Amino acid sequence: MAGYHIYGRPFAGSLIAEFLLTEVGEDYTISFPDKEERQSAAFRAFSPLGKIPALTTPDGYTICETLAIIAHITDRHPSLMPASAQNRDRYWESISLLGTTMYPAYHRQHHSYYYAPDAAFDEMRRLAQADQSVLFDHIEAMLSPYLCGEExxxxxxxxxxxxxxDMDKDAMRDSRPKLASFISHMRAHPSVIKVLDAQPRPAK
Structure with missing residues (x-):
């Protein structure tokens, strides 16, 4: 039985699948289909909307959508979720907040052309950043030191x-010491270092 295969883009949303599979020691391969390939009939046969990330499992079927990919991996590796029922609820609350509120705010900033004409980009990004600021303040209060406590x-x-x-990382960390510490700890985590070091860089 083959291992996992990730369809992704360097430094983009497929990082989460790489982080988690690396953390639990699962073997995987990864490819980076370009826009033309993602529109092909062959790709859309397993990712009907042409979206990445997508994850092909060792059983041969493919999962699309990030939250579904996270759920698949954590179902098979419960160590990636909190042990207690109370913290498990907090975990799902955090995952939901990130997927339904934080991610759309980033998407509106980095892919504004999906939502509005060029003339509205600056205002859309300003509003998205304002939404994020509220979320960062909320998460700052949650961190202890991680989203679900010590785990x-x-x-x-x-x-x-x-x-x-984030488009303004200094502003994101300013006045949020727990968030700044969290980012530093995660950046130094062995699985994160391994995955980021392996990302392909543009040729110079």
């Missing part, structure tokens, strides 16, 4: 991935 979970890897996309 590092899949939610922390997911949140760290999004923090890497």
């Amino acid at each position: 590092i979970t899949a939610a922390d890897f997911y949140f760290y991935m999004m923090c890497r996309w």
